[in-house]
Amino acid sequence: MLALQALTAEELVRSVEGLRPDEARRIVSAVNRGLPVDVPFDQVRKLMITAVRAAGHVPTLAIKAVEASAVDAFAKLALLTHDDRVIEAVRIPLEDPTRASACVSSQVGCALACSFCATGRMGFFRNLETWEIVEQVRLLRHSEGLGLPRRIHGVVFQGMGEPLLNLDRVIAAIRVMSQPSGLAIDMKAMTVCTSGIPDGIRRMALEVPRVRLGVSIGSARREKRSLLMPVERLHSLDDTLEAVAFHAKTTGLKPMVAYTPLDGVNDSDEDADALAEALQRFAVVAGTSARLSVIPYNRENDADPYRRQTPERRLSFLDALRARGLHPHERYSGSGDIAAACGQLAARGENGQGASMRKPERDAVVSPGDRAG
Numbered sequence: 001m002l003a004l005q006a007l008t009a010e011e012l013v014r015s016v017e018g019l020r021p022d023e024a025r026r027i028v029s030a031v032n033r034g035l036p037v038d039v040p041f042d043q044v045r046k047l048m049i050t051a052v053r054a055a056g057h058v059p060t061l062a063i064k065a066v067e068a069s070a071v072d073a074f075a076k077l078a079l080l081t082h083d084d085r086v087i088e089a090v091r092i093p094l095e096d097p098t099r100a101s102a103c104v105s106s107q108v109g110c111a112l113a114c115s116f117c118a119t120g121r122m123g124f125f126r127n128l129e130t131w132e133i134v135e136q137v138r139l140l141r142h143s144e145g146l147g148l149p150r151r152i153h154g155v156v157f158q159g160m161g162e163p164l165l166n167l168d169r170v171i172a173a174i175r176v177m178s179q180p181s182g183l184a185i186d187m188k189a190m191t192v193c194t195s196g197i198p199d200g201i202r203r204m205a206l207e208v209p210r211v212r213l214g215v216s217i218g219s220a221r222r223e224k225r226s227l228l229m230p231v232e233r234l235h236s237l238d239d240t241l242e243a244v245a246f247h248a249k250t251t252g253l254k255p256m257v258a259y260t261p262l263d264g265v266n267d268s269d270e271d272a273d274a275l276a277e278a279l280q281r282f283a284v285v286a287g288t289s290a291r292l293s294v295i296p297y298n299r300e301n302d303a304d305p306y307r308r309q310t311p312e313r314r315l316s317f318l319d320a321l322r323a324r325g326l327h328p329h330e331r332y333s334g335s336g337d338i339a340a341a342c343g344q345l346a347a348r349g350e351n352g353q354g355a356s357m358r359k360p361e362r363d364a365v366v367s368p369g370d371r372a373g
């Protein structure tokens with residue numbers, strides 16, 4: 001049975017005999033926005049019941065916990081899946097207090113095992129279904145405990161999991177969420193962040209060319225990157241940046257490159273040299289520069305082998321990048337008190353794991369015009 005959240009209006013018309021396109025659009029709108037469904041005997045409700053009987057059902061994720069930050073307007077949902085896994089989704093405030101971005105998970109756990117990442121430490125359990133991705137956004141619009149409802153203006157795939165390893169469902173979710181009758185979120189306000197899966201990057205460029213791309217670098221030095229991000233052994237940074245250049249040329253969108261300096265690990269002058277060289281090579285091939293986001297690391301506890309840079313070291317690394325012709329944008333990574341900042345989504349203590357480290361390589365603070373381009 002199909003989950004109605006995973007269907008566009010066109011797909012629903014194909015699934016339900018006799019359903020007109022305008023009726024399908026109203027049903028999709030009712031499923032995703034939840035507006036007219038509460039009205040007894042409303043025509044849309046009747047249509048929906050018909051469609052549910054004919055085509056599918058409207059499942060949801062149980063809300064296990066809601067955490068709202070005391071220091072900023074971030075809020076996080078811990079959501080329970082039907083197979084008792086916990087995933088997390090974050091509501092990221094935007095300047096306009098009526099709007100927010102949704103940071104969503106695409107997998108339960110992750111197979112890529114980046115050494116600094118809480119999700120990577122959990123191991124991989126399964127891909128999320130399309131409806132489970134869409135449902136995170138719907139629940140972030142308005143759930144009890146989140147405060148006033150906010151319009152979800154953008155979506156960033158940088159929660160738990162590697163979205164390009166669940167790309168069929170991620171693309172399906174993007175299509176559903178962008179439908180005017182669905183969540184009506186502009187694809188240009190969506191960003192898929194990856195650790196570097198070249199085939200997936202190329203596929204995104206061809207299939208969802210309006211969606212922006214973010215790439216986590218870790219280190220531009222091969223050996224160091226292999227230690228931080230084992231994916232380097234499968235797909236080198238050079239191969240990844242070649243695919244990113246294809247994406248930029250095909251879509252006309254600038255990519256965002258995320259770099260999280262770890263104190264004494266990837267923040268030397270040699271590291272700055274390697275990063276500058278990689279991005280300069282990229283700019284020549286792509287015909288455009290990448291937007292470089294430098295994200296402060298969020299250390300969790302004393303067992304964490306990585307540390308955030310000292311303020312002096314942070315400034316000198318930024319200076320070193322500027323001296324090499326780069327224009328780093330330093331990001332606020334938000335809401336450390338609820339572990340919703342970059343690198344902290346791991347459903348800690350859930351999913352049979354006591355994941356205690358954080359995932360710093362994803363830029364969780366993205367404003368509409370400030371995502372990957």
Ligand code: SF4
Binds near residue numbers: 114120
């Ligand atoms: S940083 Fe991303 S790709 Fe790496 S282990 Fe974590 S979730 Fe997976």
